[in-house]
Amino acid sequence: MRAIRRFTVHPVLPEPLQPLEELARNLLWYWNEPTKELFRAMDPALWEATGQDPRKLLSRIDARRLAALAEDSRFTRKVAHAYQDLTDYLTLDRWYQDFAAQHPGAPERIAYFSAEFGVSEVLPQYSGGLGILAGDHLKAASDSGIPIIGVGLLYRHGYFRQYLDAQGWQQERYPLLAPFDLPLTLLTENGEAVTVEVPLRQEKYRAQIWVAQVGRVPLLMLDALVDGNSEAAKAVTDRLYGGGVDHRLAQEVLLGIGGVRALREYCRISGDPAPTVYHANEGHAGFLGLERIREYMNDGIDFATAVELTRAGSLFTTHTPVPAGIDRFPRDLVADQFRTFAPLPLDRIMAFGTEDYVGGDRGVFNMAVLGFRLGQRANGVSELHGAVSRRMFQGLWPSFDVSEVPITSVTNGVHHKTWIHPELLELLESPTSDSDTVIDGYDWSGLDRVDDNTIWALKQQMRGGLVRMARERLAASAKARGLSGSTEWVERALDPNILTFGFARRAASYKRLTLMLRDPERLKRLLNHPERPIQIVIAGKAHPADNIGKGLIQEMVRFADAADVRERLVFLPDYDMSLARPLYPGCDVWINNPLRPQEACGTSGMKAAMNGAANLSVRDGWWDEWYDPKFGWEIPSVENLANADQRDAQEAAALYEIIENEIVPRFYTRDSNGMPTAWIAMIRDIMSGLTPKILASRMVREYTERMYLPTARSSARMAEGRTAQETAAWKQRIRTAWPQVSVSRVEGLDSASHALGSQVSLHAVVRLGELTPDDVEVQMVMGRVDDNDEIHDIVTYPARAGDAVDGGVRYGADVRLETAGSVGVTCRVVPSREGLATIAEMGLATVSAD
Ligand SMILES: *Cc1c(COP(=O)(O)O)cnc(C)c1O
Numbered sequence: 001m002r003a004i005r006r007f008t009v010h011p012v013l014p015e016p017l018q019p020l021e022e023l024a025r026n027l028l029w030y031w032n033e034p035t036k037e038l039f040r041a042m043d044p045a046l047w048e049a050t051g052q053d054p055r056k057l058l059s060r061i062d063a064r065r066l067a068a069l070a071e072d073s074r075f076t077r078k079v080a081h082a083y084q085d086l087t088d089y090l091t092l093d094r095w096y097q098d099f100a101a102q103h104p105g106a107p108e109r110i111a112y113f114s115a116e117f118g119v120s121e122v123l124p125q126y127s128g129g130l131g132i133l134a135g136d137h138l139k140a141a142s143d144s145g146i147p148i149i150g151v152g153l154l155y156r157h158g159y160f161r162q163y164l165d166a167q168g169w170q171q172e173r174y175p176l177l178a179p180f181d182l183p184l185t186l187l188t189e190n191g192e193a194v195t196v197e198v199p200l201r202q203e204k205y206r207a208q209i210w211v212a213q214v215g216r217v218p219l220l221m222l223d224a225l226v227d228g229n230s231e232a233a234k235a236v237t238d239r240l241y242g243g244g245v246d247h248r249l250a251q252e253v254l255l256g257i258g259g260v261r262a263l264r265e266y267c268r269i270s271g272d273p274a275p276t277v278y279h280a281n282e283g284h285a286g287f288l289g290l291e292r293i294r295e296y297m298n299d300g301i302d303f304a305t306a307v308e309l310t311r312a313g314s315l316f317t318t319h320t321p322v323p324a325g326i327d328r329f330p331r332d333l334v335a336d337q338f339r340t341f342a343p344l345p346l347d348r349i350m351a352f353g354t355e356d357y358v359g360g361d362r363g364v365f366n367m368a369v370l371g372f373r374l375g376q377r378a379n380g381v382s383e384l385h386g387a388v389s390r391r392m393f394q395g396l397w398p399s400f401d402v403s404e405v406p407i408t409s410v411t412n413g414v415h416h417k418t419w420i421h422p423e424l425l426e427l428l429e430s431p432t433s434d435s436d437t438v439i440d441g442y443d444w445s446g447l448d449r450v451d452d453n454t455i456w457a458l459k460q461q462m463r464g465g466l467v468r469m470a471r472e473r474l475a476a477s478a479k480a481r482g483l484s485g486s487t488e489w490v491e492r493a494l495d496p497n498i499l500t501f502g503f504a505r506r507a508a509s510y511k512r513l514t515l516m517l518r519d520p521e522r523l524k525r526l527l528n529h530p531e532r533p534i535q536i537v538i539a540g541k542a543h544p545a546d547n548i549g550k551g552l553i554q555e556m557v558r559f560a561d562a563a564d565v566r567e568r569l570v571f572l573p574d575y576d577m578s579l580a581r582p583l584y585p586g587c588d589v590w591i592n593n594p595l596r597p598q599e600a601c602g603t604s605g606m607k608a609a610m611n612g613a614a615n616l617s618v619r620d621g622w623w624d625e626w627y628d629p630k631f632g633w634e635i636p637s638v639e640n641l642a643n644a645d646q647r648d649a650q651e652a653a654a655l656y657e658i659i660e661n662e663i664v665p666r667f668y669t670r671d672s673n674g675m676p677t678a679w680i681a682m683i684r685d686i687m688s689g690l691t692p693k694i695l696a697s698r699m700v701r702e703y704t705e706r707m708y709l710p711t712a713r714s715s716a717r718m719a720e721g722r723t724a725q726e727t728a729a730w731k732q733r734i735r736t737a738w739p740q741v742s743v744s745r746v747e748g749l750d751s752a753s754h755a756l757g758s759q760v761s762l763h764a765v766v767r768l769g770e771l772t773p774d775d776v777e778v779q780m781v782m783g784r785v786d787d788n789d790e791i792h793d794i795v796t797y798p799a800r801a802g803d804a805v806d807g808g809v810r811y812g813a814d815v816r817l818e819t820a821g822s823v824g825v826t827c828r829v830v831p832s833r834e835g836l837a838t839i840a841e842m843g844l845a846t847v848s849a850d
Pocket of ligand 1: 576
């Protein structure tokens with residue numbers, strides 16, 4: 001029989017155990033080892049059976065066991081202690097409170113929008129790196145006391161669960177999630193669910209709001225499965241990245257438009273102040289800007305002014321340098337959706353997402369372009385990705401040098417308390433914070449004081465944990481696949497003493513899952529070396545519609561199915577956080593071989609590194625920035641090679657060579673006590689040298705200092721008096737008058753050759769038409785020139801206004817010639833006004849005529 005309704009009956013906890021409700025509801029338990037230990041101790045077998053989920057544990061635990069625990073004073077004391085810990089965590093000042101006291105204008109609230117959040121496997125609302133990053137962002141913000149509110153969707157089936165058929169082809173399951181089984185609370189008022197209205201083309205529907213408490217940070221999750229909604233509306237939040245373009249558009253409208261409305265309801269009910277910073281994590285949330293413009297207009301503010309107010313408080317983070325990874329919708333679909341989004345004019349909405357630049361496609365609405373146009377600040381997620389993004393989106397700022405494109409970068413980080421093996425973290429605990437190497441209560445140089453034997457024994461234990469987990473999953477998978485023959489080999493799969501490599505990530509083509517299979521015989525020799533073997537653990541899901549990715553997985557699984565490989569190379573299905581957490585600590589080396597520069601940052605290598613694993617990676621994403629031979633190896637990237645097949649062949653050959661000639665010898669060379677001293681020294685170097693950089697706390701503090709604080713200040717300035725109206729009017733005047741701005745040739749460089757280090761006086765006559773010198777900045781721009789007279793690596797020198805000459809003003813600057821070779825110069829006029837984030841903000845510039 002099929003149940004027509006599901007519900008959960010919660011046992012009533014005896015009085016001394018009642019704090020466990022709150023301890024299970026706040027996801028802090030996930031990164032707080034003592035609390036986790038408390039739940040585990042209640043019933044270790046049930047703890048494992050529920051997938052280490054305290055909510056499920058409390059709802060299923062035997063009543064007699066509960067009664068016994070309530071009588072156990074040692075246990076109840078621990079409960080009281082854990083509860084006190086939670087209260088302290090939620091109420092005591094942390095890093096941000098000190099920061100805010102020292103920085104006037106620091107935001108009181110920051111809204112962080114993302115289509116996915118990977119906070120914990122008990123709340124499976126993520127597909128991969130983007131979601132895990134968003135989860136780590138919230139957790140680290142919470143630890144640092146940064147007042148963030150997360151906004152996302154609650155997908156009733158989450159992302160799919162992966163399993164394999166006998167042929168190794170990926171299969172998908174979408175188990176239904178019951179919100180009452182999840183660590184969520186429905187936002188209610190007077191006992192009624194609070195809902196917001198959301199547009200769905202010409203229809204309207206209502207969404208309710210679930211709140212997950214992530215330490216100090218509330219995460220609002222919108223849910224369209226509400227009685228009274230049409231079937232089409234209910235389906236909006238069925239799956240993450242599940243349907244076609246209209247489904248996706250409907251989800252993004254719910255996230256952006258519904259998300260702002262949900263935020264308003266949450267703040268109204270909780271009494272929280274409204275956020276002054278709106279952070280869109282990737283383009284999916286871009287419509288939030290439209291809703292904010294609409295709010296201002298409903299308050300009687302004109303469109304142009306509303307745009308200025310919205311822009312000043314918005315920050316956009318782009319996450320992919322792969323054009324196919326950018327969210328783009330057919331224009332008609334977007335127009336159909338926003339036709340009735342009064343009082344916003346439809347043509348203005350459409351203009352925000354138009355690719356009206358060279359090479360752009362006029363038929364699409366581009367969510368990244370929308371993000372840049374509605375966010376005064378923007379960033380990529382590693383230094384290299386910042387540079388690649390500036391090139392990729394330069395078309396939006398055509399008169400500016402690539403280096404001036406207003407996209408900066410904040411390199412991602414990972415949340416140490418989620419990802420570091422608890423016993424390794426324990427070794428780093430520091431009683432004092434007096435040393436430079438102590439961050440967040442841990443001494444990242446702590447292993448320098450730990451002897452080789454202890455470190456190696458722990459590493460062995462971490463590898464052992466991975467081996468146990470892998471065997472359990474392999475056994476289950478072999479059974480599910482219905483493989484013929486004995487599965488006894490599973491008991492011999494992997495070995496805690498063998499050099500262990502990890503490779504796990506989404507099976508997107510650019511990540512080249514199967515590169516290591518390029519020369520299968522060579523790989524087999526490495527795996528089955530009689531004295532110095534290696535083993536490899538692989539995992540990853542392909543998007544359900546991605547048959548190429550599924551083909552790659554199948555190729556890998558078939559290779560791993562062979563009798564002479566299967567004990568040394570394993571593919572573990574259903575990569576998620578529960579698989580990932582024991583995986584990283586168990587690895588000695590983490591492999592990443594994307595097609596450079598398509599990996600925006602990549603965080604899995606960071607998670608491995610903070611468990612003492614070396615990286616063996618193409619210098620892409622974060623590894624380009626922080627690669628050091630002390631922390632691992634670089635797979636040379638031959639990205640200039642046009643032939644993709646040759647490129648793969650060369651990069652694969654380098655991969656094998658490094659493993660064979662460098663990694664294997666270092667791992668297996670032992671001293672008289674059997675210790676791989678050089679390897680252990682590398683572990684210490686990674687922990688002390690690399691880990692402090694890759695912490696998510698470093699990332700969120702960098703966001704706070706470099707992005708949130710300036711955004712909050714811009715937003716406040718813009719809201720003062722008539723600043724926004726004046727800015728909007730000024731921009732309008734500038735745009736109208738700009739065609740009249742012109743610049744004469746630069747004078748002052750009379751001879752063709754000048755001595756390095758000499759100083760020259762440069763002049764140009766600038767005609768401003770209806771504008772005044774106060775409206776602009778005039779610059780002498782100098783740099784290396786190429787064969788087409790294009791200037792590169794530019795340096796700018798502000799020029800001063802001098803005498804009026806016929807119809808214009810003479811501007812001049814003294815410039816020192818500091819680079820040798822072919823140098824070019826020009827004079828440029830850009831709009832200038834207090835409150836512009838960069839000179840490129842309006843995208844307008846005029847340079848010297850020939
Ligand atoms: C870290 C992580 C990712 C992201 O891995 P990348 O190599 O950065 O793409 C994806 N899925 C899970 C479960 C992870 O833990």
